[in-house]
Amino acid sequence: MNNIVYKDRHVTVFQSALFQTNSTVVEMEDVVLVVDPAWLPDEVIAISNYVEKIRCKRELFLVFTHSDYDHIIGCGAFRPDKVFMSRAMVENPDKELRLQEVIEFDDAYYIKRPYPAVYPQADFTIFRDAVQYRHHSTKMTFYLTPGHTADSMMVVVWQIGLCIAGDYLSDIEFPVIAHSSVEYEISMNKLLAIHDRNWFTRLIPGHGSLSLSINDWLQRRTESLSYIYALREHIATGVAIDEAALWARYHFPLSQKKVHSDNIELMRREYEQGLWTWRPAESTGLNVELTEQDDQE
């Protein structure tokens, strides 16, 4: 299959032709995980065929990092034993809208899918940080990471040092802040605590290249925060944003210019509402104590 961009003993990453969207398949001894299977019908069917070929009698778990329509569009092609998502995703008031975006996308490009368009139904809901789920010898730990969307989360597969991050820490796009820059910053700070609890080395973003070393994802984190701080400075003091540097770093200006101006608009509203005020250390994400919660199964 030609859209596999990474493969080792446990991890296979399929990358869509659209927006370099990553779909991850993790093979453990007793379970196969599929995270955010995406985009075009052939691509999703290739992932589903691959999973059926390798899974033998293992259970199949489906994980959604957030509810953006590009991440749920493949949901209906799978018959998982369990589906994992954040409580905010379960309770998302815009569920119907997300599903409508899937339908409108397919309509716009005359796409027919051999599976239904559905919004994922949760079997296991993550409602706080560091919730663990253990399935025989496989341990997953989930963290709530709002900012890009209100319902974003990350999952760490403990044994293989892998963090699947959703739409954060991309090397091809700057932060897409559809929810809150304050929460986004807290989630980026929390990432350090997530690392310290789990010692993951590799990180898979929702879009773009895999981050295969700690230095690499730390660099991406710094770039994400610098972007947010540059926008804050621009909004609060009027200092111009260095657009030439931005578009030298990120190579898809035609679509990303709109995202950039939406970010500024959202953050200007935050500024006007006084949301950037000083916060106590416990709420900045930097000093969070991520105590693992009871195992749940």
Ligand SMILES: [Zn+2]
């Ligand atoms: Zn996405």
